[in-house]
Amino acid sequence: NAxxxxxxxxxVLKTGQSMTLQCAQDMNHEYMSWYRQDxxxxxxxxxxxxxxxxxxxxxxxxxxxxxxxxxxxxxLRLLSAAPSQTSVYFCxxxxxxxxxxxxxxGDGTRLSIL
Amino acid sequence: xxxxxxxxxxxxxQEKEAVTLDCTYxxxxxxxxxxWYKQPxxxxxxxxxxxxxxxxxxxxxxxxxLNFQKARKSANLVISASQLGDSAMYFCAMREGPRDYxxxxxxxxxxxxxx
Numbered sequence: 682n683a684x685x686x687x688x689x690x691x692x693v694l695k696t697g698q699s700m701t702l703q704c705a706q707d708m709n710h711e712y713m714s715w716y717r718q719d720x721x722x723x724x725x726x727x728x729x730x731x732x733x734x735x736x737x738x739x740x741x742x743x744x745x746x747x748x749x750x751x752x753x754x755x756x757l758r759l760l761s762a763a764p765s766q767t768s769v770y771f772c773x774x775x776x777x778x779x780x781x782x783x784x785x786x787g788d789g790t791r792l793s794i795l
Numbered sequence: 796x797x798x799x800x801x802x803x804x805x806x807x808x809q810e811k812e813a814v815t816l817d818c819t820y821x822x823x824x825x826x827x828x829x830x831w832y833k834q835p836x837x838x839x840x841x842x843x844x845x846x847x848x849x850x851x852x853x854x855x856x857x858x859x860x861l862n863f864q865k866a867r868k869s870a871n872l873v874i875s876a877s878q879l880g881d882s883a884m885y886f887c888a889m890r891e892g893p894r895d896y897x898x899x900x901x902x903x904x905x906x907x908x909x910x
Contacts, residue, residue: 716900724886773840781845789840
């Protein structure tokens with residue numbers, strides 16, 4: 682009963698490095714999304730996907746790329762890390778229908794950019 | 796403009812007492828949904844309760860209830876009989892539109908339950 686699994690849990694990068702945050706869900710959910718959480722600002726949507734092969738930008742997409750080749754996986758790529766991307770990143774998923782369905786969140790990835 | 800406003804950065808409540816967390820929202824869409832999440836110090840996001848814009852009754856889920864005042868655009872969370880394990884950050888979030896599942900979050904309220 683894994684739900685939404687994020688890896689890694691912690692990561693330290695140097696400015697300019699690239700990396701991919703992994704997200705996988707085993708609930709056959711069509712909708713997946715990435716948020717970042719910064720102090721005093723709640724969670725802000727980075728990118729989201731309504732199904733395999735379909736992605737779109739959220740509120741703060743700059744500096745991030747996503748792809749959705751399978752229903753299960755939704756990786757988030759930082760192409761050239763910047764200190765402003767230091768944050769806690771959450772992946773979430775939910776079924777494609779049902780207005781009352783909540784989003785199920787992973788445990789988060791704490792990312793520090795030096 | 797902020798879509799979700801939580802005006803209380805932090806609150807203290809005595810164990811076994813009730814606490815109300817404020818949430819106001821801004822949308823022109825007649826179809827929307829409001830969610831409350833709990834984030835304990837361990838960091839995970841836990842779904843608590845949901846209120847739809849067309850729901851006739853206030854949502855309840857165990858010790859959690861929603862005071863939904865549609866005309867005032869407020870959806871306050873009430874936690875009854877507070878327990879030490881209720882100490883956490885609480886977020887209000889909104890979905891706008893019948894098939895748009897993106898969530899807008901408030902800044903959160905930290906609740907500390909005192910013994």
